[in-house]
Amino acid sequence: MSWPALYTQLVGANRHATSLGKIWLSVLFIFRVMVLVVAAESVWGDEQSDFTCNTLQPGCENVCYDQFFPVSHIRLWCLQLVFVSTPTLLVAMYVAYRNHRDKRKLLQVCALFYYDYGKVILETLKKRRLPIAGALWWTYACSLVFRLLFEAGFMYALYVVYDGFQMPRLVQCDQWPCPNLVDCFISRPTEKTIFTVFMATTSSICMVLNMAELVYLVIKAVSSHFKYFLFCSMSRIMFYKLFVERKKWGQLQFPMSTKQADHKKAVM
Numbered sequence: 001m002s003w004p005a006l007y008t009q010l011v012g013a014n015r016h017a018t019s020l021g022k023i024w025l026s027v028l029f030i031f032r033v034m035v036l037v038v039a040a041e042s043v044w045g046d047e048q049s050d051f052t053c054n055t056l057q058p059g060c061e062n063v064c065y066d067q068f069f070p071v072s073h074i075r076l077w078c079l080q081l082v083f084v085s086t087p088t089l090l091v092a093m094y095v096a097y098r099n100h101r102d103k104r105k106l107l108q109v110c111a112l113f114y115y116d117y118g119k120v121i122l123e124t125l126k127k128r129r130l131p132i133a134g135a136l137w138w139t140y141a142c143s144l145v146f147r148l149l150f151e152a153g154f155m156y157a158l159y160v161v162y163d164g165f166q167m168p169r170l171v172q173c174d175q176w177p178c179p180n181l182v183d184c185f186i187s188r189p190t191e192k193t194i195f196t197v198f199m200a201t202t203s204s205i206c207m208v209l210n211m212a213e214l215v216y217l218v219i220k221a222v223s224s225h226f227k228y229f230l231f232c233s234m235s236r237i238m239f240y241k242l243f244v245e246r247k248k249w250g251q252l253q254f255p256m257s258t259k260q261a262d263h264k265k266a267v268m
Helices: 003-014 020-043 060-068 073-110 115-127 135-161 189-248 260-267
Strands: 172-173 180-186
Touching: 020 073, 020 189, 060 172, 060 180, 073 135, 073 189, 135 189
Parallel strands: none
Antiparallel strands: 172 180
């Protein structure tokens, strides 16, 4: 799947997201995908070709490069973006399932008698925005949790694999078949350090947005349940007061069942 195709899928799913979710998508594609495609790939294009060591031993440079760069920054970031974007596709799958279910029910009702009107409703069904409640709330919340886990996991992996976010100018290697301790030099270390810090910063911003959105969803759900509980409690109290008042003045009359009516007639 290409980046434009992924963007199209995420935009379709993000139509049902909150404002924070829309901001997250903008940060993801403008400050991460665009920078990765336009600038970062050119910076790391000479990563292995310009990795030089002060030795002529065949195979030494390749072994040292593999030791200090087990995974390319570009490939790791691409893998991170794919994993981070995948949970949002779960929301898109659930929305597609809801639309398909509602479409099937609608066709059963109006396919025979209201064909033209049914087509209009189907078009409206495709463009509607589902409220984040019920099963969609759980799907969306789980997608946010998985986003946070993937972001944190890849940032930790980047920090551990490369021993921090700063790119060194000189590394020393003593792996076989190197004859002794050799010095190896990395091309454009300052520029690569800047890009690494920038990508780590944008990843942290995305994590903050995901955490804020998750907290917002939890607070909104708790507030909604509290309002519903308060409404039910007030309704019960008002009904009880009305019941007491009408009983007090003798205005509350319950309809008699058939057996009670027959018994009353027999007594009379």
